[in-house]
Each structure stands twice: as structure tokens, then as C-alpha cells.
Amino acid sequence: MFDTTFIDQVNTLSEQTIQDCYHCHKCTAGCPVASEMDYGPDRVLRMVQLGEKERLLSSHDIWLCASCETCGARCPNEIDIARVIDALRQFALDTRLRPVPMVIAEPDAVKFNRLFLFVVQNMGRMHEATLLASYKLWTRNLLADMDSGAIMIMKGKVPLLPHVIKARKDVKRIFETTRMENR
Amino acid sequence: MSRIGVFICHCGHNIAGTVDVQAVVDQVRQHPDVTFTADYKYMCSDPGQQLIKDSINNYKLDGVVVAACSPAMHETTFRRTVASVGLNPYRCESANIREQCSWVHQHDQNAATQKAIAIARSIAEKVAGNEELQNLILPLTHRTLVIGGGIAGMQAALDVADAGYPVVLVERECQLGGKMVQLSSTYLNFSAAPDMLQQIIDRLSHHPNIQVLTNAEVTEVSGYVGNFKVHVSRSESGGSKEINGKSLFSAANPQSTTLDFFFDIGAIIVTTGWQPYDLTLLPEYGGVEIPDVVDALTFEKMLASGDQIRRPSDGKVPREIVFVQCAGSRDRERGVPYCSKVCCMVVAKQAMLYRERVPDGQAYVFYIDIHSAGKGYDEYVQHAMTDYQVLYLRGKVSRIFQEDGKVIVWGADTLSGRTIEITADLVVLATPMTPDHSAIELGQRLHISTDANGFFNEAHPKLRPVESLTAGIFLAGAGQGPKDIPETIAQASGAAAKVLQLFSHDEMTASPMVATVISELCAACGACVKACPYGARQIHPLRRIATVNAALCQSCGACVVACPNKASQVHNWRPDQILAMMDEMI
Numbered sequence: 090m091f092d093t094t095f096i097d098q099v100n101t102l103s104e105q106t107i108q109d110c111y112h113c114h115k116c117t118a119g120c121p122v123a124s125e126m127d128y129g130p131d132r133v134l135r136m137v138q139l140g141e142k143e144r145l146l147s148s149h150d151i152w153l154c155a156s157c158e159t160c161g162a163r164c165p166n167e168i169d170i171a172r173v174i175d176a177l178r179q180f181a182l183d184t185r186l187r188p189v190p191m192v193i194a195e196p197d198a199v200k201f202n203r204l205f206l207f208v209v210q211n212m213g214r215m216h217e218a219t220l221l222a223s224y225k226l227w228t229r230n231l232l233a234d235m236d237s238g239a240i241m242i243m244k245g246k247v248p249l250l251p252h253v254i255k256a257r258k259d260v261k262r263i264f265e266t267t268r269m270e271n272r
Numbered sequence: 273m274s275r276i277g278v279f280i281c282h283c284g285h286n287i288a289g290t291v292d293v294q295a296v297v298d299q300v301r302q303h304p305d306v307t308f309t310a311d312y313k314y315m316c317s318d319p320g321q322q323l324i325k326d327s328i329n330n331y332k333l334d335g336v337v338v339a340a341c342s343p344a345m346h347e348t349t350f351r352r353t354v355a356s357v358g359l360n361p362y363r364c365e366s367a368n369i370r371e372q373c374s375w376v377h378q379h380d381q382n383a384a385t386q387k388a389i390a391i392a393r394s395i396a397e398k399v400a401g402n403e404e405l406q407n408l409i410l411p412l413t414h415r416t417l418v419i420g421g422g423i424a425g426m427q428a429a430l431d432v433a434d435a436g437y438p439v440v441l442v443e444r445e446c447q448l449g450g451k452m453v454q455l456s457s458t459y460l461n462f463s464a465a466p467d468m469l470q471q472i473i474d475r476l477s478h479h480p481n482i483q484v485l486t487n488a489e490v491t492e493v494s495g496y497v498g499n500f501k502v503h504v505s506r507s508e509s510g511g512s513k514e515i516n517g518k519s520l521f522s523a524a525n526p527q528s529t530t531l532d533f534f535f536d537i538g539a540i541i542v543t544t545g546w547q548p549y550d551l552t553l554l555p556e557y558g559g560v561e562i563p564d565v566v567d568a569l570t571f572e573k574m575l576a577s578g579d580q581i582r583r584p585s586d587g588k589v590p591r592e593i594v595f596v597q598c599a600g601s602r603d604r605e606r607g608v609p610y611c612s613k614v615c616c617m618v619v620a621k622q623a624m625l626y627r628e629r630v631p632d633g634q635a636y637v638f639y640i641d642i643h644s645a646g647k648g649y650d651e652y653v654q655h656a657m658t659d660y661q662v663l664y665l666r667g668k669v670s671r672i673f674q675e676d677g678k679v680i681v682w683g684a685d686t687l688s689g690r691t692i693e694i695t696a697d698l699v700v701l702a703t704p705m706t707p708d709h710s711a712i713e714l715g716q717r718l719h720i721s722t723d724a725n726g727f728f729n730e731a732h733p734k735l736r737p738v739e740s741l742t743a744g745i746f747l748a749g750a751g752q753g754p755k756d757i758p759e760t761i762a763q764a765s766g767a768a769a770k771v772l773q774l775f776s777h778d779e780m781t782a783s784p785m786v787a788t789v790i791s792e793l794c795a796a797c798g799a800c801v802k803a804c805p806y807g808a809r810q811i812h813p814l815r816r817i818a819t820v821n822a823a824l825c826q827s828c829g830a831c832v833v834a835c836p837n838k839a840s841q842v843h844n845w846r847p848d849q850i851l852a853m854m855d856e857m858i
Contacts, residue, residue, distance in 0.1 A: 108658040112687045135687045
């Protein structure tokens with residue numbers, strides 16, 4: 090018997106109707122990172138439709154998605170594919186939902202996401218220098234992207250001192266409240 | 273000596289751009305039978321036609337040549353023009369100096385002009401010899417024969433009968449309704465097919481203008497449009513017997529009696545319908561060997577029976593059902609090359625009905641493409657995928673076999689790049705519609721042609737879909753090509769409209785340029801009878817000369833060539849005319 094649990098869970102989490110997809114490939118055709126992906130957004134949806142949970146959650150695709158929303162904007166069946174990929178990320182990270190054992194294909198992406206939110210939560214606002222430094226230390230890759238990094242610094246995109254905002258404590262509280270609700 | 277007017281058209285630049293019209297005017301004027309010449313920019317226009325009319329009156333012309341476009345374009349127009357001022361239309365002819373002259377000799381204007389002069393003068397020669405002919409008036413029987421009592425035949429019969437004309441409806445089986453009688457319900461809104469059909473059958477059976485003959489077959493048809501003679505044989509034993517695909521009556525069954533009916537018919541509508549593909553041609557799908565592999569029509573009967581769906585082998589309710597689309601269709605190598613049009617919709621309907629009857633069952637559909645081209649059709653198939661959890665897998669099934677009482681299906685899903693194996697309880701093959709087995713033989717009897725797949729040929733695929741190439745014989749329904757009920761009804765009403773068009777007059781007119789016999793020269797040798805491809809000639813038993821059925825004659829001239837005495841001639845295409853035309857040209 091064909092098990093529809095996975096489709097139902099992803100549908101609920103992403104608030105999309107994945108069965109609507111008729112595989113025209115328009116999303117993959119417009120996705121800016123599709124060439125780097127294993128499958129592309131269209132095949133990702135097909136794997137959800139066929140219930141291929143393990144293959145999907147251990148693929149690179151769900152981490153490479155840049156959430157640019159080109160796919161969702163163009164989909165003729167009104168499916169927001171980026172949201173589906175986001176739901177799959179939640180699946181991959183939520184120990185209650187994901188299969189055990191499981192390997193995350195792009196652990197650095199997870200680290201970056203975690204650090205990003207950590208900086209915003211604690212400093213009230215993004216501080217690129219803190220994010221950069223801690224990311225490089227955590228991934229133990231000090232020299233990666235230094236060419237574009239140097240240009241960014243020269244153009245003033247990486248201020249040394251963080252911008253202090255008044256409502257830092259409120260931002261922290263938003264994070265804590267949201268985390269509590271999703272427990 | 274004739275008084276012929278020759279009117280040369282410029283047709284804008286179409287003719288005048290290549291042909292020196294003035295030179296043509298001058299040269300043609302010199303022909304002894306030509307009294308008057310004129311040229312004009314567009315002879316077919318109102319002022320052009322008025323010029324012709326005025327010239328006929330002013331110059332007392334007794335013949336007209338319009339040197340312009342092809343006769344296929346405007347000969348009828350100009351004949352009507354001259355008839356309106358009292359000149360016999362068969363003393364008017366077109367000389368084609370456009371399609372056969374100016375349009376094909378654009379690089380040599382000199383030669384084109386010389387050719388145009390030769391053409392115009394030779395047609396003037398012909399018109400000089402033309403007799404004044406009258407259109408033939410033929411009788412017209414206002415009775416229609418409908419062959420086949422399915423939904424197409426019944427709809428067509430009702431439309432013609434409601435207009436007030438008598439209809440004879442001949443059906444081979446013992447009941448009306450064709451294949452539609454076997455359906456459970458129809459898409460899009462699951463209307464009950466038996467109810468819809470019963471209303472139509474009731475109205476038909478009680479219609480004062482319709483005579484229904486069941487257990488009957490058309491055994492012979494002769495004649496022509498408006499005047500067919502039809503022989504219908506009816507078996508009283510209940511149903512026709514079939515041996516080797518040919519239908520027999522009392523020959524094999526001494527108990528039955530045959531009744532013979534003879535009808536005068538004006539128009540025939542052929543609605544012989546379809547039959548399912550032969551499953552023995554699908555051995556890789558276990559078509560005949562595996563009892564739990566059935567075709568879509570059989571599954572439809574299972575749905576229509578009102579009982580729960582059960583496996584043919586052990587009577588259990590199937591929990592895993594696989595539908596295989598394109599089973600035998602779109603298959604140049606071993607099946608039929610065409611798409612049978614309706615299966616994608618039928619499978620979506622059957623899958624949804626299955627899910628309603630067996631809510632804990634799983635339905636799979638293997639497809640190559642989804643052909644859902646109709647109003648609301650695509651949404652309907654999406655409905656099956658989304659709301660009924662029917663799993664659609666894109667790939668053709670390669671093998672179906674039995675194992676441990678289950679049916680194993682080997683297919684693929686190209687969208688995920690995987691091979692798929694399903695252990696099914698029941699497999700439904702969506703096989704193509706093929707023409708009814710009687711179609712080809714019936715076509716030969718009626719002199720209408722079938723295509724390479726056995727479906728009746730329409731007169732023109734785009735512009736004349738409900739007419740055959742034989743005048744007076746019309747087509748509707750699946751006998752002309754696979755189609756569903758709404759399209760069938762549209763074609764049936766369309767064919768009926770064509771019949772009513774024919775019947776809107778009391779009589780028919782036919783062209784008078786037919787063959788004729790000079791009785792003094794005829795030796796009754798019979799060569800012309802053999803030569804005529806239309807069966808239009810016979811030797812009169814008493815007068816002992818050849819006679820021509822003017823209604824059947826198509827003026828091909830084969831009899832003229834065959835006759836050793838030159839007794840056979842076609843009106844206004846006589847040998848003396850043709851020789852005179854050749855003299856002009858050479």
C-alpha cells in the first residue's frame with residue numbers, strides 16, 4: 090500500500106498542495122542554483138509525491154535553495170516551492186520528524202543559518218563582522234571566499250562596530266517566545 | 273456564327289502584371305465568332321458583372337467568355353450573371369489566364385501574353401459550339417436511413433425526425449444504445465449513463481417519424497443521393513450470428529426467420545460506432561491469460577453492475593488497482609498508431625469511482641501524456657490526482673505477469689527516473705477504440721472509403737467532418753474516429769443538419785454536362801457499360817442502345833474513349849469542339 094504520511098506532513102507544514110504539481114519543470118528552468126543541485130526543485134517535489142523521504146532529506150538541494158522565490162512566482166499551479174523546501178529543512182533538522190540515522194548534506198549551511206539567527210537574536214540586528222568571524226572559526230575554513238570578502242570590506246559592507254538598536258531586548262523576547270510556541 | 277463577348281479581367285496586378293491585356297483584347301477581337309471585347313480591373317466585382325450584363329443587352333450577345341481566374345473560382349458567378357439577363361448559363365465559360373497562365377509564367381511576359389491569347393480564343397471556339405443546356409431535375413426521396421442505433425445514430429435520427437421527415441433506424445443488435453448502454457456513469461459530473469440513455473431511447477421508440485429495426489442489417493444499397501434503394505434484412509431469432517467476423521442470418525440457424533424490407537431513401541447517415549481492441553494482441557500485458565487483467569470497457573461493466581468491485585479470479589475486493597493508459601494505442605510497431613482520445617478521461621473517472629467504492633484502496637495510473645482537451649477536462653484529471661489520491665506515474669508499462677495470485681506490474685516513472693514495480697490485485701488496460709468489425713465491408717457496400725485504421729473517411733478533415741466523399745452519405749460518431757459522447761452528439765446533429773439541407777428542396781438539380789448517346793451510331797456493343805466507373809450506363813433491353821443515368825454520370829469521358837462508333841459524347845465537350853479548340857491553340 091502506498092504510504093501518504095510524508096506527503097500529508099509536508100503539505101501541512103508548508104501549507105501547499107504538492108499533488109497539484111504536474112511537472113512542467115518551469116521552476117527548475119528558472120532556479121538560479123539548479124545547476125548546483127542534485128535534483129532541482131521539480132524533482133524534489135516528485136520525490137515528496139512518491140514518499141522518498143530518506144533520499145530527499147539527505148540531498149544537497151534543500152540546503153542550496155536560496156529562497157529567491159522565482160519558482161513559486163512562476164509555478165502555474167500556484168505552489169510555493171521555496172516554502173516546501175523550507176518545510177523539508179525543518180524536517181531534516183527536527184529530530185522528531187526526520188528518519189534516524191540521517192546525514193545532513195550541507196552542514197555548513199546549517200551552521201550559517203544557526204549563526205545568522207544567533208547574531209540577530211543577541212545583537213538585535215545583523216552584524217556581518219561577527220557572523221563572518223564566528224562562521225569561519227566554526228567551519229575551520231579561514232581563507233574561503235576571501236577574494237569577494239576583501240571587495241566587500243573595501244566597499245564598506247562589513248562595519249567593524251555593530252549598529253546598536255534600542256529594542257534589543259524585545260528582539261530577544263520575540264525569538265524566545267517563538268521557540269516556546271514551536272516546542 | 274455566334275455573337276460572343278469576351279471579357280478580359282486584369283485581376284488587379286495578378287493578370288495585368290504579367291499579361292499584356294490590351295494585346296489580348298486586340299487579338300481576341302479578331303476571332304470570327306467574337307462580336308465584342310472589353311477589359312476591366314475586377315470582372316467579378318459588381319461593376320464588372322454589370323459590364324457583362326449591359327454588353328449582352330447592347331450587343332445582343334449569345335455567348336460569353338470571361339478570361340480571368342480559374343473556373344473553380346468564378347464560373348458559377350459569371351453563369352449566374354448571364355442567366356440574370358436571359359442568356360443560357362451554359363453558353364458562358366471561364367478562360368483560365370491566371371492560375372494556368374499569368375501566375376506561372378511571371379518571368380516571360382511575352383510568352384504569357386501569347387498563351388493568354390491562345391487560351392481565350394480557344395474557349396471562344398468552345399462556346400461557339402456549346403448547346404443551350406438546362407439543369408437536370410432529379411427526384412428526391414425525403415426519407416433518411418440511419419445505420420447503427422448507438423448514441424450517434426439515435427441523436428441524428430431524432431434531429432431529422434423532429435424536423436418532420438421519416439427516418440429508418442437499423443440496428444444489428446437486439447437493443448438500442450450501442451456501447452453507451454454498458455457505461456456506469458459519464459464524466460464530468462458522474463451523471464448516470466443509463467438514465468440519460470433511457471430518455472433518448474424512450475423518445476425515439478415513441479417518435480411517429482422513426483421506424484426502428486433491431487436485429488437488422490443493411491444488406492444492399494444501390495442508387496445515388498436522393499434516390500437510394502436499400503435492402504434491410506431482419507432476423508427474428510434474436511441477435512445476429514457471427515462467424516469469422518461476418519454476420520449471417522438464417523443460413524446457420526434454421527430456427528430463425530428473416531424478414532426483408534425495401535426502402536426508398538434520400539440520405540444515409542452511417543453511425544456504426546466502435547469496438548474494443550483485441551486483447552490477444554497484448555500478450556506482454558497478459559491480456560487474455562490473466563483473469564485479473566481486464567480492459568476499460570469490462571471494468572466499466574463491473575462499475576455499472578451496482579455490486580462491489582471484485583476480482584474475477586477469487587471474488588475478493590481489490591485493494592491495489594493499476595490502470596495502464598495507452599495499452600495498444602500510440603504504438604506504431606505492434607498496436608494502432610493513433611491516440612484513442614478518450615482513455616485519459618475514462619481512466620480518471622474510473623479511478624475516482626473505484627476510490628469511492630473502495631475507500632481504503634489505492635489506485636495507480638501509468639501514463640505517457642495526459643490528453644484532456646475539453647471544457648473542464650484538465651481540471652477533472654487534476655481532481656483525481658489531488659482530491660482522490662490517485663497516484664499518477666509517468667511511464668509505459670512493459671510487463672504484467674502473475675505471481676502467487678497477485679498481478680505484478682513492471683513500469684517506470686520518468687519524472688523521478690525510477691523503475692516501478694507494483695503488486696496489484698486488479699489491472700485495467702485502457703485499450704483503444706477500433707472501428708466496428710462491420711465497418712469496412714459496409715463501406716464497400718456503400719462505396720464510402722475507410723482509412724488505414726478502418727475509420728470512415730470524411731470529405732475534408734477540417735471543413736467537412738460529417739460528410740463522406742459520396743454525395744448523400746454522412747458520417748457521425750466513433751465510426752469516423754475515436755471520440756466521446758459530447759463530440760458524438762455534435763457530429764450527429766451536424767450530419768442531421770446536412771441531411772435537412774439536402775431535404776430543404778423538393779427536388780435536386782444536377783449539372784447537364786453529362787454523357788449522351790447518339791442512337792443512330794450506337795451498335796449496343798456494351799464497351800461503354802464496362803468502361804463507366806460509376807455504373808451510369810446500361811444497354812436498354814428493348815431499345816437495344818446504350819442509355820445514360822444522368823444523375824450518376826460524372827462526365828469523366830471514359831465512355832467517349834471506349835465507344836468505337838463515336839456514339840457516346842459528353843454535352844458541350846464534343847470531339848468537334850475539342851478539335852476546334854486544338855486548332856486555335858496550335
